[in-house]
Amino acid sequence: MLTEASEKFGKAQYIEGEGIMAFYYRLTRYAEQMVRPANRYTFKKHYIMHLPKGIFNYLLSKEVTAEHSRMESILHHARKAEEGINQTVMWYDTRRTMRAERLTQRTENIPRKYTN
Numbered sequence: 001m002l003t004e005a006s007e008k009f010g011k012a013q014y015i016e017g018e019g020i021m022a023f024y025y026r027l028t029r030y031a032e033q034m035v036r037p038a039n040r041y042t043f044k045k046h047y048i049m050h051l052p053k054g055i056f057n058y059l060l061s062k063e064v065t066a067e068h069s070r071m072e073s074i075l076h077h078a079r080k081a082e083e084g085i086n087q088t089v090m091w092y093d094t095r096r097t098m099r100a101e102r103l104t105q106r107t108e109n110i111p112r113k114y115t116n
Contacts (some may be wrong), residue, residue, distance in 0.1 A: 005033035005093050020078045023047070041066055044074060055081040 014023045027047055036089045038046065044066035046061060057089035058081035059065075064074055 003035075006035070009034060009038060009046070012046070012050065014052060016052070020051065020055065021075070022081050024075060029074070030070050040071070044069070044071055047071075048074060050084075051078060054085055058084070 009027060009049065012023070012027055012030060015019070027043065028082060031043060048056065048064075048066050051059070055078055059077055062077050064077045066074075
């Protein structure tokens with residue numbers, strides 16, 4: 001059981017549908033179950049290195065690193081990046097829906113030619 005927690009910690013990955021906080025809580029749970037928990041640096045490094053590329057790049061652009069940042073700061077910036085990504089996805093989905101609706105309206109307004 002105890003070595004299983006270490007293995008789970010080492011293999012833990014970000015899961016897109018769950019989000020960054022769920023990933024953090026999962027890592028925390030594994031670390032708490034370990035015989036010798038990961039030190040702060042190892043924990044932060046694993047967390048940052050396994051985030052999606054967009055969030056990882058955002059953290060680097062804000063100079064947030066495992067070496068120089070507190071976990072609270074890492075989480076703050078990661079949540080901010082995730083919110084931005086979610087907003088962008090929502091915006092694109094809305095835009096795509098609006099385009100589809102306009103296309104549907106145009107095709108409905110085209111007079112149909114009837115042949116006998």
